[in-house]
Each structure stands twice: as C-alpha cells, then as structure tokens.
Amino acid sequence: MRCSLCKKDKAVIKYRHSNMYLCADCFKKVFEKKALVVLKRAGVLRGSGKLIVVAVSGGKDSLNTLYVLHKYSEIYDYDVIALLINEGISGYREYTIKGMISLCNKYKIEYKIVSMENEIGFTVDFATELYKKRKIRWKPCTVCGVFRRYLLNKHAREMGADFLATGHNLDDEAQTILLNIFQDSLYRVIQADYISREIVPKMVPRIKPLYYIYEKESVVYALLNKIPAWHIECPHAQYGMRADIRRFLNKLEDLKPGTKINLLLSREKIIQKTKSLKMPMKYCEIxxxxxxxxxxxxxxxxxxxNKFL
Ligand SMILES: [Zn+2]
Ligand SMILES: [Zn+2]
Structure with a gap:
C-alpha cells in the first residue's frame, strides 16, 4: 500500500477509523504534530524558558514523550528534564532504568532518579508481599500509583517545573475513563484530559503530549526512532482491573474503529459542561x-x- 499523504512511499501503518495509510516519514510528522497540538493548547509554547519535567517509566510511551519534547525544545525554547521514580519492582525496574539512561545519554538529556525506598521507607515489592499475605487491603497498582504521583509532583515542583509531562496515550486514557466510571469516580474523569483542569497551589500542571496517539502508533514510532524501550510488563499488572478493560476496549475498537477516541471526545464535552464543578482541595495535615x-x-x-517495617 502507498502512503495516502505523499502518494510515494510504502505505508508502515494503517488508520482503520479514517482509512488512511501512512509512510514512515509522513507518520512521524503526523505523530509529532498531534503532540505539538497538545503542547500548544496547554499553553506550553507560549513564552519562552519554561521547564517541562517528563515523568519517565522507561516504557515506550514515556520515552517517546521525552524524545518528542526534546526534539522540539530548541525550536520552541523550553527545557526538558527526565524524572524517574524507582518504586522498587525487581525484574522490571532495573531494565527500564537502563532504557531511560541510554536515551538520555544519546541525546544529552538531563535526568533525575528518585528512590521510593529512600524517600518513603519501603518498596512496592514490599507492599505487594503485605497485600498477598492479606495484611493490607491496597493492591500493588494502587500503592504504586499513589506514591508515584506523590513523588513526581513533589520532585517536579522542587525542580521548578512549569509542567509535568506524562506518557499516557489514547488507549490508556480511554481505559482510565471507563475504570473511573466503573469505580464511581466521576470527578477523576473530569479532572484532567490532556491537561489538568484546575490550578492548585503546590500541584504542578500535568500535560499528556500523547493524548491523541493510539498505543499502536506509539509502538511504531518507538521502532522507527530506535527508542530503547523495554517491552516488559510490570509483574504486578495482573492484580488490576485495567487489563480486562484493555481487552474489552480493544475488542470494541476492532468491531467499530473510533470507539476509543469517541470516549475521549465525550469526556471533553462533559468537561465543558461541568467547568464549575470543583473538588475542594485541601493540604495533608501530616x-x-x-x-x-x-x-x-x-x-x-x-x-x-510503617507498622510492618
Ligand atoms: Zn508519505
Ligand atoms: Zn500526606
């Protein structure tokens, strides 16, 4: 198949919902343009000298985010620093750290690694053991998510970040919308789309440059740009509900292309209608x-x- 845009080169990807085929060069341009649309809409490109801290997990999505942001940093005059939280998941984290370091060395990107064990006093592996022994009720993904968000925000703020960029893609977002609805957390659905919707002191605004990018596109982009991403799944993923929702959504998307993006578009409409709805933000007493x-x-x-330490 030839590329639908340049009509010259061989296509590397097909978009089922729009029936488009793209070659490697056209695909990279479209991918980056979609990321830049988010940056522009979020106000990142306004003014100069902003600092974007990129939350890196070491998977393809966060490394693609880091790579794209770095690629355009000179043109749009902002700085990029990678931030990785080592939550202590053995058989996983040691590999993903290598991916980030090799990308950062290759492109001379500054990075910082924060150890959850040093900062909080225990690892996610330790919390998982407690969960398996029924000593605590929080699933590994909950513990990991809570402390990762906590440490990312705290360190990004201390680094002076104007924005904290994460690697969430369109598939992740579609899954999260359903996950939150199934857990009756409507507020989380409207709290953020490609950018956090509320300005809260001490909270670094979040941006998601890959918001309009399908998982499949992220895989192809990483391959084409030789991004050193480790194709390794977190060993604790099995405990979450996300995997089931992912399979379910992939099946629906296969039957009716466009299903996932429609979920995102619905959220944007809900956000428009619920602008006045604000969650009272407090500050932790501890x-x-x-x-x-x-x-x-x-x-x-x-x-x-802490009682088990
Ligand atoms: Zn082309
Ligand atoms: Zn607290």
Missing amino acids: CGEPSTHEICRACQIRNVI
Whole structure:
C-alpha cells in the first residue's frame, strides 16, 4: 500500500477509523504534530524558558514523550528534564532504568532518579508481599500509583517545573475513563484530559503530549526512532482491573474503529459542561502535600505499612 499523504512511499501503518495509510516519514510528522497540538493548547509554547519535567517509566510511551519534547525544545525554547521514580519492582525496574539512561545519554538529556525506598521507607515489592499475605487491603497498582504521583509532583515542583509531562496515550486514557466510571469516580474523569483542569497551589500542571496517539502508533514510532524501550510488563499488572478493560476496549475498537477516541471526545464535552464543578482541595495535615482528604492517601498508606517495617 502507498502512503495516502505523499502518494510515494510504502505505508508502515494503517488508520482503520479514517482509512488512511501512512509512510514512515509522513507518520512521524503526523505523530509529532498531534503532540505539538497538545503542547500548544496547554499553553506550553507560549513564552519562552519554561521547564517541562517528563515523568519517565522507561516504557515506550514515556520515552517517546521525552524524545518528542526534546526534539522540539530548541525550536520552541523550553527545557526538558527526565524524572524517574524507582518504586522498587525487581525484574522490571532495573531494565527500564537502563532504557531511560541510554536515551538520555544519546541525546544529552538531563535526568533525575528518585528512590521510593529512600524517600518513603519501603518498596512496592514490599507492599505487594503485605497485600498477598492479606495484611493490607491496597493492591500493588494502587500503592504504586499513589506514591508515584506523590513523588513526581513533589520532585517536579522542587525542580521548578512549569509542567509535568506524562506518557499516557489514547488507549490508556480511554481505559482510565471507563475504570473511573466503573469505580464511581466521576470527578477523576473530569479532572484532567490532556491537561489538568484546575490550578492548585503546590500541584504542578500535568500535560499528556500523547493524548491523541493510539498505543499502536506509539509502538511504531518507538521502532522507527530506535527508542530503547523495554517491552516488559510490570509483574504486578495482573492484580488490576485495567487489563480486562484493555481487552474489552480493544475488542470494541476492532468491531467499530473510533470507539476509543469517541470516549475521549465525550469526556471533553462533559468537561465543558461541568467547568464549575470543583473538588475542594485541601493540604495533608501530616505532609502538607495537596490532597482531597484531611490526610492524603500516601500518608494513609504509609501509616499502615510503617507498622510492618
Ligand atoms: Zn508519505
Ligand atoms: Zn500526606
């Protein structure tokens, strides 16, 4: 198949919902343009000298985000620093750290690694053991998510970040919308789309440059740009509900291309209608970080797990 845009080169990807075929060069341009649309809409490209801290997990999505942001950093005059939280998941984290370091060395990108064990006092592996022994009720993905968000925000803020960029792609977002609806957390659905919707002191605004990019596109982009991403799944992923929703959504998308993006578009409409709805933001009585509770989730979990240390 020839490329639908340049009509010259051989296509490397097919878009089923729009029936388009793209060659490697046209695909890279379209991919980057979609990321730049998010940056532009989020106000990242306004003014100069902004600092974007990129939350890197070491998978293809976060490394693609880092790569694209770095690629355009000179043109649009902003700085990029990678930030990785080592949550202590053995058989996984040691490989993904290597991916980030090799990309950063290749393109001379500054990076910082934060150890959850040093900062919080325990690892996600330790919390997983407690969960398996039924000593705590929080699943590994909950513990990991709570502390990763907590440490990312705290360190990005201390680094002076104007924005914290994450690698969430269109598939992740579609899954999260359903996950939150199934858990009756509407507020989380409207809290953020490609950017955080509320400005909260001490919270670094989040941006998601890959918001309009399908998982499949992210895989192809990483391959074409030789991004050193490790194709390794977190060993604790099995405990979450996300895997089931992912299979379900992939099946629906296969039957009716465009299903996932329609979920995102619906969310944007809901956000427009619910602009006045604000969650009262408080500051944790223990650690002072922003939270929707008197005591933040990180401190709640920490108080329980500390008893087992
Ligand atoms: Zn082309
Ligand atoms: Zn706290």
